Amino acid sequence: MNDKHLLFSIGNKENKKFIVLVGIHGNEKQGIVAAQRVIEKLKNHPDKINGKIYFLLGNLRALERNERFVDVDLNRIFHDSNLTKNGEHGYDYKEFQEIHRLISEKICQHHYENCVLLDLHTFSADSGIFCIPANNEKSFKLAQNFGVPFIEKLASSLPETALHYYGEKGMTSVVFEGGQHDDPKSAELIEAAIWVALKYEGLIDSEDFPFVSEMHQKLLKASENLPHHLELIYRHKLEDYHRFKMKEGYQNFKTIGKEEVLASQNGQTITSPVEGLILMPLYQEKGSDGFFIVRKKKQKTNKS
Ligand SMILES: [Zn+2]
Structure with missing residues (x-):
């Protein structure tokens, strides 16, 4: 297989395919560091893989430039209607088409x-x-298994992400957010997430890869004081003409009150429409969402 988005693949049996996607946003390099560490360890046991594992690179030009995207956010254009758009619409459409061809046809x-x-x-x-799990049961189970906070209803509010696009096609699809862009700890936690997911999905066995339970402990430790099961209640979407500036001092899962001043946007004050916990407050220039608000999911025995 000759494809520039394919970083590495290993395994033989074709019964199950596991795709690790890194760098769909070009300024998110810790995922690549993590993937390379996993690849080095997998290389020692090519015959111990039950299925086939593929490591894919996302936005190649954005990765070179260390920017989130080139013209448009690649992770907001995963949609069938964009499969025929040409380069005039923006460089990133070509990346979507190449990645999709690789995933759908070859893998x-x-x-x-x-x-x-x-x-x-x-x-x-x-x-x-x-x-974040896609909106299906298999994705939900994989997400839950990490033991870190998982957010329901977020995937459906971001319909043109790879997460949602492949989830709707019936794939098990989960986003893992491993920490701050430049923090080396993020690479450690992302590496742990890859191993834990490979084991959960049956691609590897803990007898052959005994360090996986230690990796799982890392994830549990990193999220021990965080709420576990949450749901999205609000998304603050940004348009191109919005000049958005988040107030300093917010981090994921910080409690916020109704009417709390969170940001400024084109000279206006942005307040929280509801009380809840803040998620992904935007502290970088490029981004299509200013912040999200989530709340703890009430424990129920019957699923709604
Ligand atoms: Zn990202």
């Missing part, structure tokens, strides 16, 4: 039900790891 061969996507990210705020 999954249109059998999405046998494929798992773990899409790895970091964020600009200070701390607070979490994950």
Whole structure:
């Protein structure tokens, strides 16, 4: 397979395919560091993999430039209607088309039900790891297994992400957000997440990779004081003409009150419409969301 988005692949049996996607945002390099560490360890045991594992690079030109995207956010254009758009619409459309061709034709061969996507990210705020399942049961179970906060209803509010696009096609699809962009700790936690997910999905065994339980402990430790099960209640979406400036001092899962002043935007004050916990407050120039608000999910025995 000759494809510039394919960083590495290993394994033989074609029963299950596991895709690790890094760098869909070009300024998020810790995922690549993590992927390379996993690749080095997997290389020692090529015959111990039950299925096939693929490591994919996202936005190549944005990665070179160390910027979130080139013309438009690649992780907001995963949609069938964008499969035929040409370069005039922006460089990033070509990246979407190439990545999609690789995933749909070469890797999954249109059998999405046998494929798992773990899409790895970091964020600009200070701390607070979490994950986001696509809107299906398999994704929900994988997300829950990490033992870190997982956010329901967020995937559906971001319909043109890789997460949601492949989740809707029947894939097990989860985003893992491993920490701040430039923090080396983020690479450690992302590496842990890859191992834990590979084991949960049956691609590897803990007998062959005994350090996986230690990796899982790292994830649990990093999120021991964070709420576990949450749901989205508000998204502060940004348009191109918005000049958004988040107030200093917010980090993931910080409690906020109703009417609390959170940011300024084109000279206006932005307050919180509801009380809750803040998620992904934007502390970088590029981004299509200013912040999200989540709340703890009430414990119920029957699923709603
Ligand atoms: Zn990202």
